Amino acid sequence: SQTIHQWPATLVQPVGSPLSLECTVEGTSNPNLYWYRQAAGRGLQLLFYSVGIGQISSEVPQNLSASRPQDRQFILSSKKLLLSDSGFYLCARHGAVTGELFFGEGSRLTVL
Amino acid sequence: GQSLEQPSEVTAVEGAIVQINCTYQTSGFYGLSWYQQHDGGAPTFLSYNALDGLEETGRFSSFLSRSDSYGYLLLQELQMKDSASYFCAFEDTGRRALTFGSGTRLQVQP
Numbered sequence: 001s002q003t004i005h006q007w008p009a010t011l012v013q014p015v016g017s018p019l020s021l022e023c024t025v026e027g028t029s030n031p032n033l034y035w036y037r038q039a040a041g042r043g044l045q046l047l048f049y050s051v052g053i054g055q056i057s058s059e060v061p062q063n064l065s066a067s068r069p070q071d072r073q074f075i076l077s078s079k080k081l082l083l084s085d086s087g088f089y090l091c092a093r094h095g096a097v098t099g100e101l102f103f104g105e106g107s108r109l110t111v112l
Numbered sequence: 113g114q115s116l117e118q119p120s121e122v123t124a125v126e127g128a129i130v131q132i133n134c135t136y137q138t139s140g141f142y143g144l145s146w147y148q149q150h151d152g153g154a155p156t157f158l159s160y161n162a163l164d165g166l167e168e169t170g171r172f173s174s175f176l177s178r179s180d181s182y183g184y185l186l187l188q189e190l191q192m193k194d195s196a197s198y199f200c201a202f203e204d205t206g207r208r209a210l211t212f213g214s215g216t217r218l219q220v221q222p
Contacts, residue, residue, distance in 0.1 A: 032208055043199060043214040044155070051208060059209070090154055098162065099145035099203050101210060103154035 003027060004104035006091050012110045019064075019078040021107045023091030026072070032094040033074040034101065035066055037087045044090065050074060086111045114138045116200050116213035123219045124190055132185045132198050132216045140205030144176050144183040147199045149215070155199060158185070187218070195220045 003026045013019060025031055032051050036044040046059045048066035056066050063082060067075045074091060088108050092101040116136045124130040134144065143162035147155040161167050161176035161183060173186040187194055197217050201210040 034209060036212075044201075044212040046209050046211065049207070049209045057207070057209075094208070095157065097160055099143050099160040099201070099210065100157045101145075101147075101155075102157070106154050 004091055004093060004102060006089075006104035006107050008107060009105065010108045012112060013081050014112055015083055016080050019076070019081055019085070019109070021076040021089055021091075021109075023074040023076075023104055024072055025074075025093050028072075028093065030071060033068065034092040034094075035074065035076050036090045036092060036103075038090065039087045047076070081111045083111050085109065114202075114204060114211050116202065116211065118198075118200055118213045118216045120214070121217045121219070123221060125221050126190055126192060128190050129186065129188050130190060130218065132187075132200075132218070134183045134185075134200035134213055136181050136183070136200070136202055136213075138202060138204045138211075141178070142203045142205065144174070145201045145203075145210065146172075146174050146185045147201060147212075148196050149199065150196045158198075190220050192220050192222065194218060 005024045034049045035047040037047055038044050049057050050068045063078050065077050088106050090106045091104040118134045145160045146158040148158050149155040159174040161174050166175045171188045176183045197215040199212050199215045201212040203210050
C-alpha cells in the first residue's frame with residue numbers, strides 16, 4: 001500500500017527555536033511531494049512542492065525551507081520559528097488521478 | 113490571479129440534500145477537485161471533474177461548468193458523519209500543485 005508517514009505528530013516549540021518535520025512515503029517511486037500548512041479554521045496553503053530529489057519549488061517566501069534528500073523523503077525546516085508558524089503541517093503526494101492528493105496524518109505545531 | 117470562493121458554513125438536517133458551491137478564477141485549469149476534512153484530521157480526496165457535467169460517487173456528486181468557472185459538491189441522504197469541512201481545489205496548468213479554497217464547514221443536525 002502507498003502510505004505517508006509524518007513525524008512528529010505534535011510539538012510545542014519556543015519562538016526562535018529550530019524546526020524539522022519529516023515526511024516519508026512508501027509504496028511508490030518518484031512521487032510529487034508537497035508541504036501544506038493549515039491555520040486553525042482555515043484553508044490549506046501550499047508551502048513547497050518537489051518533483052524529484054533536490055528539486056524544490058517554494059510558494060511562499062518566509063523563514064521555512066524544504067529539502068528532498070531521498071526520493072521518498074521530504075523535510076520541512078526552519079532555523080528560527082515565529083509565532084505565525086503555528087499551524088497544522090501536512091505532507092502530501094500526488095495520486096494516480098490529476099487533482100488527487102494523498103495526505104499524511106499531519107504535524108501540529110504550536111509556537112509559544 | 114488564482115482563487116477559489118466557497119461559503120464558509122452550511123447547516124442541514126440528517127437525511128436532507130445539501131449543495132456546496134465553488135467559484136474559481138485561474139488562467140489555466142485542468143479540473144476541479146473536492147476534499148473532505150474532519151476536525152483534527154487530514155483532508156481526504158472525494159472527487160475530481162475534468163470535464164463539464166456531473167460525476168456521481170455514491171451519495172456524493174460533483175459538478176463542473178468551465179464556461180461559468182463554477183462547480184459544486186452535492187451530498188445526498190446526509191448523515192451525522194458528514195459533518196466536516198469541504199474544500200474545492202484546482203490544479204492549474206502553471207504548476208504541479210493544487211490550490212485550495214478556504215473551505216465550507218458543514219454541520220449536519222439531527
